[in-house]
Amino acid sequence: xxxxxxxxxxxxxxxxxRKGYWTILLLLSPALIAVLVFYLxxxxxxxIMAFTDLDWRFDWNFIGLGNVERMLGxxxxxxxxxxxxxxxxxxxxTFNVTFAFILAVVLTSVxxxxxxxxxxxxxxxxxxxxxxxxxxxxxxxxxTRLGLLNSVGEAxxxxxxxxxxxxxxxxxxxxxxxxxxSLGMLIFTAAIRxxxxxxxxxxxxxxxxxxxxxxYVIIPQLRWPxxxxxxxxxxxxxxxxxxxxxxxxxxPFFATTVWAMYAYNLAFGGYFAPFQFGYGSAMSLVLVVIxxxxxxxxxxxxxxxxxxxxxxxxxx
Amino acid sequence: xxxxxxxxxxxxxAATVRRQQRQQRTRKLAxxxxxxxxxxxxxxxxVWLLVNSFSDVLVFGLIPERLTxxxxxxxxxxxxxxxxxxxxxFANSMYLALGMVAAVVVTSxxxxxxxxxxxxxxxxxxxxxxxxxxxxxxxxxxxALFFVLRFLGLLDSxxxxxxxxxxxxxxxxxxxxxxxxxxxxWDVERAALVDGxxxxxxxxKVMLPxxxxxxxxxxxxxxxxxxxxxxxVITFIHxxxxxxxxxxxxxxxxxxRFLDYGLxxxxxxxxxxxxxxxxxxxxxxxxxxxxxxMKGGG
Numbered sequence: 047x048x049x050x051x052x053x054x055x056x057x058x059x060x061x062x063x064r065k066g067y068w069t070i071l072l073l074l075s076p077a078l079i080a081v082l083v084f085y086l087x088x089x090x091x092x093x094i095m096a097f098t099d100l101d102w103r104f105d106w107n108f109i110g111l112g113n114v115e116r117m118l119g120x121x122x123x124x125x126x127x128x129x130x131x132x133x134x135x136x137x138x139x140t141f142n143v144t145f146a147f148i149l150a151v152v153l154t155s156v157x158x159x160x161x162x163x164x165x166x167x168x169x170x171x172x173x174x175x176x177x178x179x180x181x182x183x184x185x186x187x188x189x190t191r192l193g194l195l196n197s198v199g200e201a202x203x204x205x206x207x208x209x210x211x212x213x214x215x216x217x218x219x220x221x222x223x224x225x226x227x228s229l230g231m232l233i234f235t236a237a238i239r240x241x242x243x244x245x246x247x248x249x250x251x252x253x254x255x256x257x258x259x260x261x262y263v264i265i266p267q268l269r270w271p272x273x274x275x276x277x278x279x280x281x282x283x284x285x286x287x288x289x290x291x292x293x294x295x296x297x298p299f300f301a302t303t304v305w306a307m308y309a310y311n312l313a314f315g316g317y318f319a320p321f322q323f324g325y326g327s328a329m330s331l332v333l334v335v336i337x338x339x340x341x342x343x344x345x346x347x348x349x350x351x352x353x354x355x356x357x358x359x360x361x362x
Numbered sequence: 363x364x365x366x367x368x369x370x371x372x373x374x375x376a377a378t379v380r381r382q383q384r385q386q387r388t389r390k391l392a393x394x395x396x397x398x399x400x401x402x403x404x405x406x407x408x409v410w411l412l413v414n415s416f417s418d419v420l421v422f423g424l425i426p427e428r429l430t431x432x433x434x435x436x437x438x439x440x441x442x443x444x445x446x447x448x449x450x451x452f453a454n455s456m457y458l459a460l461g462m463v464a465a466v467v468v469t470s471x472x473x474x475x476x477x478x479x480x481x482x483x484x485x486x487x488x489x490x491x492x493x494x495x496x497x498x499x500x501x502x503x504x505x506a507l508f509f510v511l512r513f514l515g516l517l518d519s520x521x522x523x524x525x526x527x528x529x530x531x532x533x534x535x536x537x538x539x540x541x542x543x544x545x546x547x548w549d550v551e552r553a554a555l556v557d558g559x560x561x562x563x564x565x566x567k568v569m570l571p572x573x574x575x576x577x578x579x580x581x582x583x584x585x586x587x588x589x590x591x592x593x594x595v596i597t598f599i600h601x602x603x604x605x606x607x608x609x610x611x612x613x614x615x616x617x618x619r620f621l622d623y624g625l626x627x628x629x630x631x632x633x634x635x636x637x638x639x640x641x642x643x644x645x646x647x648x649x650x651x652x653x654x655x656m657k658g659g660g
Contacts, residue, residue, distance in 0.1 A: 069561050070482050077473035077532055078488075080465070081495070083514075084529030088506035089498050095506060145400075152393050164397050166645060167404055173637055175590040177611045178630040182407035184615070185623055192623055194406065194424065224404065256389065285499040288593050306501060313505045314597050323505050330502040338497055 095327035102321035113328030122300060122308070130305040132215055133222075134283045141223025142279040143272065146230025151260055153231070154238045165235070168228045180292030183221050187293075210294050214301040218290050225289065226282070230275045237271040238264060277344040281337050305333050415628035433624035437632070441625060442617060446602040448610060448629070455589060455606040455633075458524050462588035463581045465528035466535050471577060473532075474539030475565055479551070492533035500530040504597060511598060518601050523594045527587060535580045542576030543569065582644050589636060607633040 099109050117123060149168065153161045171179050186194045189208035196206045210217050241264065249263050265272075287307035290296065296303035296311065303311070309329035312322040410424055415433050417426030435441070436448055476482075477489060500507075507526055508517070516522030546569065554564040570577075595608045605613075611629050 066480070066561070067482060070476050070480055073472035073476045073562075073565075074488075076469040077536065080469050080525065080529045081492075081532055084507070084510065084526050085495055085498075085503075085532070088503040088510055089495070091506035091509060092498075092503055095509075148396075149400075152397060156390070156393055156397070160394070160397070164401055166641060167401050170408065170637075170641065171404060173586050173590065173641070175608060175611075175633055175637070176592040177608050177615070178411075178634050181611070181615060181626055181630050182411065185410065185626075186403065186407065188623075192420075194410070197420075281499070285501050287501070292592070309502070310504060313508070323508075327505050330505065334498055334502055341497070 092327050092331055095324055096331040097328075098324040100324035100327075109324075113325050114332075116325060117328065117332065122303075125300055126303055126305055126308050129215070129301065129303060130284070133218055133302075133304055134280060136215070136219045137223050137226060137283055138276065138279055140219065142226040142230055142283070143276055145223065146227045146275065147234055147268070147272065149227060149231045150234030150238055151264065154235060155256075165231065168224075168231055171225050172228050176288050176292055179225070180221075180289060183217075183293050187217060211298050214294060214298060218294060218302045218304075221293055222283070222286070222289050226279060229279070233271050233275055234268060237268050241267045273344070273348040277341060277348065280340050280344070284333060284337050284340070305329065309333065411627045411631045411634070413627075414624055415631050418624060430624075433622075433628040436625060436629060441614070444602070445610070445613065446605055448607075448632070450603070451605045451607050451610040452632075454520050454604060455608070458520050458527075458591060458595075458606055459585045459588035461521065461524035462528050462531075463584045465524060466531055466580055466584040467577055469528070470532055470535035470539050470580065471570070471573070472565070474536045475543050475569060477536065478540045478543035480561075492536060495533055500526070501593060504593070507594075508598070518599055518604055520599070520604055520606070523591065523598055524588055526594055527591060528584070531584060531587060535584070538580055539573065539576050542573040546572050582640065586637065586640060 096113060097108055097110060099105075099107050099112065149164075153164055185192070187209040188194075188196065189206065189211070191197055191200060191206065193209075195209060200206060245263050245267070246259060249259050254262060285306050287304055287310065290302055290304060290307060291310075294302040296307055309326045312320070312326035312329060314320065406424065413424060413426055414420060416429050416431070418430045418432065419427040440447060477485060511517045511522045511526075514522070516525070550568060550572070551564055554568045555561070559567070590608075591606070592608050595606050596612060599605065599609060602609075607629075611626070611633055614626055614629055
């Protein structure tokens with residue numbers, strides 16, 4: 047082949063390659079633009095705003111770590127921190143991991159039809175509009191005689207109770223737990239189904255009963271899913287407050303105001319001096335940092351790295 | 363499950379077999395009891411929506427004394443003068459949900475194809491970036507998103523909300539679709555390319571028909587997410603003309619709580635109806651694919 051021919055070939059190859067890049071860019075750009083404008087830009091904005099005292103006047107005054115100082119001096123923070131910790135750990139320990147696991151075990155032990163019915167039932171709240179799910183709980187817990195618990199209680203001779211007022215923490219843990227349990231249920235169910243049958247057989251030959259089968263076969267086989275759900279749900283719970291906002295509104299007083307909700311209320315809430323965008327962003331940012339720290343902690347403790355395998359991606 | 367049946371084959375004498383059968387029956391009964399008791403609040407709650415929406419007085423909170431259609435009057439006549447027509451809110455909810463489906467499908471399908479099949483600089487950075495973004499859940503970005511919408515002039519509009527929700531869902535949708543593209547054998551695509559089709563033609567005519575299931579799955583999820591959206595609607599949409607059903611029911615609860623649960627139940631059931639339809643007809647997707655859906659409440 048002549049030099050000239052080679053040069054033209056290289057040139058046409060480069061041309062084709064460049065054309066390929068344009069195709070790639072064309073196909074990627076809608077998603078890239080959307081993510082840049084509505085996801086990446088807000089992330090960067092949040093970080094910048096966290097260092098300002100931005101409020102309803104929309105003045106971008108940079109105040110360094112002023113918001114962190116304010117946070118440390120905020121008389122509401124100790125209470126909010128306590129509620130957040132109790133809410134996250136309480137929901138995780140009761141519903142999102144433990145009960146989800148029990149549900150998965152029970153639903154794989156009963157008949158197929160029963161299993162499918164109850165799986166759908168538990169998923170229904172997850173896909174219902176939050177306001178509808180919230181209304182159902184408002185009715186169940188309603189302090190008047192119209193509420194389910196109170197009307198049944200009255201018929202049985204008990205006095206009426208204002209459930210939200212007297213048991214605020216239990217209310218938010220239960221109402222969120224009924225949503226949270228279904229994710230663990232799905233993941234654990236899939237994991238239980240993929241346990242090789244031989245393991246169960248081996249356990250039975252060794253004389254294991256049903257409970258021993260759970261203890262010595264299922265739980266060890268579900269180590270990773272259990273850890274994954276614990277880590278994943280910690281993050282979800284830290285940053286979710288929709289159902290709390292609907293059902294208790296953060297009250298009575300601040301008894302159910304979790305960290306993420308406090309940050310939200312600082313900016314958009316109706317109570318005391320709203321539109322504190324700067325301080326609210328700082329609260330959000332610190333929460334994300336706490337979440338990242340929690341992930342790192344889980345990563346270390348659970349040794350997630352040993353679970354990671356290279357994703358199989360084909361490349362031309 | 364299989365292991366409970368196989369146990370019987372390894373025991374021999376009749377007495378043991380009978381004892382074990384009895385044990386199994388008791389256990390089965392106990393398990394069903396457990397399922398019923400724990401699932402009761404959900405069952406009662408949703409049954410109540412139905413019952414209360416068609417009755418005016420309930421005994422023991424759940425048993426109707428008299429049936430009526432009065433609670434459904436909101437469908438043709440606003441219950442208070444300042445509320446918008448419920449059908450307008452319904453249309454806005456549809457607009458939000460379908461807008462989100464369109465935005466998610468149109469953007470994530472081509473992106474997933476490129477990330478699954480093509481080699482280019484920045485590919486792994488993009489894939490890793492989508493995972494890092496997950497550290498920032500949408501709900502922590504509300505304040506910043508308020509400024510983005512204000513800048514774009516999209517505050518108080520349905521379009522603004524569905525664009526945000528679509529963007530937040532995109533990393534998840536892209537990963538799902540990428541999985542579907544990864545599963546198509548290379549030879550199919552190569553055959554089309556050898557026959558002289560361009561990459562875009564190949565994508566459109568050969569690949570797309572093979573990932574219909576994936577598109578169906580992300581569409582169902584996008585629709586349900588858009589339809590149920592609460593926090594972004596409540597925060598960013600205020601004008602009654604732009605209200606979705608979430609705003610509508612929210613306003614009703616503010617007005618009528620403790621007074622008229624019949625109306626609230628009817629309006630909620632009306633709002634819930636499409637979700638129930640999906641539960642009947644798209645259960646397959648919901649039961650197997652909801653893994654990875656980030657959702658409030660954990």
